[in-house]
Amino acid sequence: MxxxxxxxxxxxxxxxxxxxxxxxxxxxxxxxxxxxxxxxxxxxxxxxxxxxxxxxxxxxxxxxxxxxxxxxxxxxxxxxxxxxxLVNDNLVTPNPFPTSATTSTSNSSVSISPPPKITTYRTFIDVSDIPQMNVRYGGSTSFAPLRTPQNLPQMELLIEQAHPDFNLIYTEPPPGIKPGSGAGIQMLLDSQLSVAQSSRPLKEKEYESAKTRGFALEQHAVAIDGIALYVNPEISIPGLTAAQVKDIYTGKITNWNQVGGPNLPITPFSRDPEDGGTPEFFREKVLSGESLASFVQPYVRDTTESLRKVASTPGGIGYATASEVCNQSTIRPFPLARRQGQPFVEPCVGEIVNQAAFADDSYPITRRLFVIIKRDGTLDEQAGVAYTNLLLSDEGQEIVDQVGLVRIR
Structure with missing residues (x-):
């Protein structure tokens, strides 16, 4: 052509x-x-x-x-x-044939100078250095409450009202790839996204992958989140310790009567730890790096499928971001304790996330949510910094709080 x-x-x-x-x-x-x-x-x-x-x-x-x-x-x-x-002190050979959004965003060819900075602002409209462009973003499903909040305006719409030419477009992974932190970070590396969302910190291999491509990745915490465990509504237990949760998912505890429940086999559900930040965090922090029991497979695709499976399976148990769980009526979230003899702490207060327990770290399973930006000297970098600054603004943090996550500042 x-x-x-x-x-x-x-x-x-x-x-x-x-x-x-x-x-x-x-x-x-x-x-x-x-x-x-x-x-x-x-x-x-x-x-x-x-x-x-x-x-x-x-x-x-x-x-x-x-x-x-x-x-x-x-x-x-x-x-x-x-x-x-020369990009970030690395020599980079540009691709003369950039293609569609499935392989490249169209914003990675325009250079910017000087590098934009992470700065705190009061309102969305106060945030400066906003590029006029389509911004493709995606990754962690734990950010879903910010995209589709219950009875609240979407953050994307509020941002676009303040900056009409900053057009945020949520982008799913390519066919055959499950959504999650790892998928989003890989899409950012492959120039399929301008900015990625992650429920786990960057890995060393991801930093190295960016370096070999001539740019750097940078993570910025924008919210605190808790992971809630939930069971089929017919399971009645006072709560579990973190150790008991580990023993259930590694196959050491297999019947609910071993933890004060009915004589019923336990059926645990999980997403694939290789696909998402939440299941990977669960494996590393809750299971102390141990593998999930073989009977946990086949893995569910996402939180929606996990909720449906647990609701329809006697003895079912699952886990997910608390803000995706607390308002569900077909399952029952239950409290956790750090160890035997310590008080149980609820992940939810009614249909609302127990933000106070997440903020003071009394709830056993909390983590930070990150925006991942690409320091490559292009409009994608400017968009990533702008998106981070919007989330970290006073107005952005207020919305973080309203949708059931916990503000970071």
């Missing part, structure tokens, strides 16, 4: 709704239907089919001549090695 050059200025000099980055930019050769830098369509730049053939032929001949001259100059002044850019 023949390429076409875009400099950000449409042929008719009129606004075009598909253009997410307005204004002139360096000429860039595109091979698809839209410019990867500004989003303008090929038709907006080169016009439709009504251009006279003679003009097209003359223009084509001119382009060929210019291309030959540029090729000669390139051979004179450059070596045979591919062109490279």
């Amino acid at each position: 023949a390429g076409w050059i875009c400099n950000g200025i449409p042929k008719d000099n009129k606004p075009h709704p598909e253009q997410h980055t307005s204004g002139e930019h360096e000429p860039y050769e595109n091979f698809g239907s839209d410019c990867v830098i500004c989003g303008l369509s090929k038709e907006a730049i080169v016009g439709g089919s009504k251009v006279p053939i003679k003009i097209i032929a003359a223009a084509t001949a001119g382009v060929v001549v210019v291309a030959i001259l540029l090729w000669i100059l390139y051979k004179i002044f450059n070596s045979d090695s591919p062109s490279q850019d």
Whole structure:
């Protein structure tokens, strides 16, 4: 397919709704239907089919001549090695053929300077340095309360009211990949997202993967969350210790009568620890790194499936982000104690998350939620910092509090 050059200025000099980055930019050769830098369509730049053939032929001949001259100059002044850019003190060879959003966002080709900073603000509208662009984000399912809160406006809508050109687009993983922290971080590494959400800290291998690609990853805690355990409504127990939860999921306790319940086999449900931050955190912190018992499989895809399975399975038990559990009527959350002899602490107060217990760490299973940003000197970095600053603003933290998570500041 023949390429076409875009400099950000449409042929008719009129606004075009598909253009997410307005204004002139360096000429860039595109091979698809839209410019990867500004989003303008090929038709907006080169016009439709009504251009006279003679003009097209003359223009084509001119382009060929210019291309030959540029090729000669390139051979004179450059070596045979591919062109490279300096990003974060690393030489990076740019990809001349960026493709659709399944493999690359269109915001990773535009450089920014100086690097934006994490700063606290009062309101969304106070947050500065907001880029005008489509921002693809995704990852941890523990952030779901911020995307689809009960009886509250979505955070995305409130942000877009304050910054109409900062268009947040929640993006699912490619087909066949389950949603979760790991999937979101990998999509960020692969330039399929501008910013990722994670319910676990970054791993060393993820830092290294970013480094080999010529940029750095950075994590910023934006909320505190608790993991709630829940059972089939017909199971009546006063609570469990953290050690008893571990023994259930590693196969040492297999009947509810071993922990003060009815004579009924225990059926534990879990997501795959390799797919999500929550099950991975559960394995590492609650199970002390031990593997889940073999009978826990097959794994459920997400929290919704876990809730349904536990509700329909006598003896069922599951776990998830507390804010996704407390308002559910088909299952029963139950209290936990750190160890034998200590008081049980409820994850929920009625249908509301027990935020006080999560904040003072009296509840046994809490963790931090992170925004992962990509320090690559492009609009994706600017978008990641802007999104983090929005969540850490006073207004953002108030919404974090309202949806059942716990504010970090």
